[in-house]
Amino acid sequence: MPKADAPNGKGSPMGLGGPARLPKVAVIGRKKSGKTSLVEALLRELRRRGHRPAAVKHIAEKGFSIDRAGTDTWRHSEAGAEISMAASEGQTAIILNRELDIASLEALASAIGADSMVLEGFSAKVLEDEGVGKIICAARAEDAEYYSARAKGKVIGVYSPGPGSADALNGLVEGAIAFISGERARLAARAMLPGLDCGRCEWGSCDRMARAISEGMAGAGDCEVIRSKPSLRAEIIVGGAEVPIQRFASEIIRASVLGMVSKLKGVSIRGDESIRIEVIGRGRAASG
Ligand code: SF4
Known part of the structure; x- marks a missing residue:
């Protein structure tokens, strides 16, 4: 079964x-x-x-x-x-x-x-x-x-x-291939966007913005979250000391954490919030 x-x-x-x-x-x-x-x-x-x-x-x-x-x-x-x-x-x-x-x-x-x-x-x-x-x-x-x-x-x-009906069939095949090409462009644009659906851009959602990009009506730079990225960063503190990380690694961690948090029930993410996550281990219990 x-x-x-x-x-x-x-x-x-x-x-x-x-x-x-x-x-x-x-x-x-x-x-x-x-x-x-x-x-x-x-x-x-x-x-x-x-x-x-x-x-x-x-x-x-x-x-x-x-x-x-x-x-x-x-x-x-x-x-x-x-x-x-x-x-x-x-x-x-x-x-x-x-x-x-x-x-x-x-x-x-x-x-x-x-x-x-x-x-x-x-x-x-x-x-x-x-x-x-x-x-x-x-x-x-x-x-x-x-x-x-x-x-x-x-x-x-x-x-x-x-x-x-042969001509109609050929026309539908052409239409389907054009749709597939458009969708490929839209999915590629969607992959560039943060996926936070924060609603801060004029398009209101990442899906609609991706469609606008694929149709040449917008660019990834119109995403408010991407636009504000240079001033944003992730910080990792282990045992009270900041771990030095490259800008690229910082952005991956920041985007991943925002993405995960945005999926939580009742949480709405704009993309430029300060989020603090603390992993509490035995070291702190012993010292605290
Ligand atoms: S501003 Fe960016 S993250 Fe927010 S909905 Fe628009 S495309 Fe998505």
């Missing part, structure tokens, strides 16, 4: 999840609506242009396994392997005997070397996710309306398979 991953990967024994790493496009729609043909065309074009996409297919069937009863890998899983792998000269199959959410699948794909993700299905999850570009496959107008009305974030387009 597959074990469910923790929501958004936090607390997962594999340590997966965390912030988004890869641009993601999902191809959604009902059965036999042309999803796989569209995914195939998109993967081929991404590959042709030098991208390294990961493809993930959602299987709704309860109890599904890609493994077959009686094979060696199946026997390994039955005997309790958390991960069962089969390695041959040209392919490696990894069967993880638990369910993963999209954030964890993304982290796994990123760790293995993918630079983008193409999801087939997962409509219940991705319709709500503004960070995922969506292509809706719909043979009937009411299906297109159903998915469009519920989709948050970018809908790249609607595909209706049939005679004369």
